[in-house]
Amino acid sequence: MERVSNKSKLIDKRYLLPFVLVTSLFALWGFANDITNPMVAAFQTLMELPASEAALVQFAFYGGYATMAVPAALFIRRYSYKRGILIGLGLYALGAFLFIPAAANQSFAFFCVSLYILTFGLAFLETTANPLILSLGSRETATRRLNLAQAFNPIGSLLGMSVASLVVLPGLWSDKRDAAGDLIYSNLPAAEQAAIREHDLAIIRDPYVALGVVVLIIFIVFLCVVIPNLQGQKTVRVNNIATLKNLWRNKPYRLGVVAQMFYVAAQIMVWTFIIQYADNLGINKASAQNYNICAMLLFLCGRFVTTFFMRFFKSGTLLAVFGFGAIIATLGAICIEGMVGLYCLVAISFFMSLMFPTIYGIALENVSREDTSLGAAFLVMAIVGGALMPPLQGMVIDQGTVFGMPAVNFSYSLPLVCFVIVTVYALGCRKIQK
Secondary structure: OOEOOOOOOOOOHHHHHHHHHHHHHHHHHHHHHHHHOOHHHHHHHHOOOOHHHHOHHHHHHHHHHHHHHHHHHHHHHHOOHHHHHHHHHHHHHHHHHOHHHHHHHOOHHHHHHHHHHHHHHHHHHHHHHHHHHHHOOOOOOHHHHHHHHHOOHHHHHHHHHHHHHHHHHHHOHHHOEOOOOOEOHHHOOHHHHHHHHHHHHHHHHHHHHHHHHHHHHHHHHHHOOOOOOOOOOOOOOOOHHHHHHHHHHOHHHHHHHHHHHHHHHHHHHHHHOHHHHHHOOOOOHHHHHHHHHHHHHHHHHHHHHHHHHOOOEOHHHHHHHHHHHHHHHHHHHHHOOOHHHHHHHHHHHHHHOOHHHHHHHHHOOOOOHHHHHHHHHHHHHHHHHHHHHHHHHHHHHOOOEEOOEEHHHHOOHHHHHHHHHHHHHHHHHHHHHO
16 A cells, blocks of 8 residues: 655644534534434334335435535635534524424424425535535645544434434334234324324434534534634635636546445445344344444444554545445345344445545545635535435335345445445546555
């Protein structure tokens, strides 16, 4: 492997406080991401939906990123990073509080709208925080700095998963089973189902409302601190057409947006349907969520391990190595039935750990500072892959069996294709970095 220089400071001392505060936002959207993933399985049972329709939770969640990423970038270019963060936190809180009327109306569509608005806020936060972290120091250490900040994302994710595993999923009456392991809820009279539905929707609602309160407190903190606006230009004079032309001519950036879209699609598919994979092995939802937590622990460890190795090796090389690892682990999840297949599925998360920030950093490596905010927007917009692919995977799972194997196993062919695309991108970037 080719080595890199290790002379530049990772974080400029004068920007240490902004770095710490902005890094906290990574945990904040990690919590939202990973308390939401298990809701697909919860709504599937509670609302008696097919997997493809329940996956619309992810379509709404990641669709909000696709809708708002570019408007967020244009806002930031016109105003400032700090205002972008404040708008993001405000929309985040609003979406969380909308879970109150959604639960009262017992409407799956209303929950999806609430998540859609919540992720308007996340789009603002990610479009702001990622390029801001890149700018708080030298370009040479930018990708490593982003990997360090992104390492705190799975800490929030673990907290979200823990709330889902310890509070939400065990509290769902709709997931109770009889001695044979079959769901009781689907065979109950309509009146009893209605009572259970009211109880379970309140269980789902409460963590989001509490999250909204936390977000409002963080809003007040950011209102009181100074956040540097390092965009390389006066924010009142921007040329968006020139920026778009510059970005389009930048091949590593252009292909990076495509690679990011497929990576996010793979990540969301891997995590969303771990519960269904385990359920196919006779494991209940609350216990299955523990495998999601194990996956996130591996993901967190991988973030810190790869941040260390980036001191010595090129990011493109590490991305390629981890891409091959993800391909091998995914093949295991597809081809090996039983617990070993589930272990392979969990192991994928270690190899995914460096992908998002590394693709992000490589794509923006040769993008000028004045073009970074809009460039970041399209990389955040690429999160739309997480909206488009899970419903397709859900449609495969609904088939029951495919080519003689459980459909849930075969469905992981979709993330496999995504990891191949990411690995091809990594190999191309490795040649450029050489």
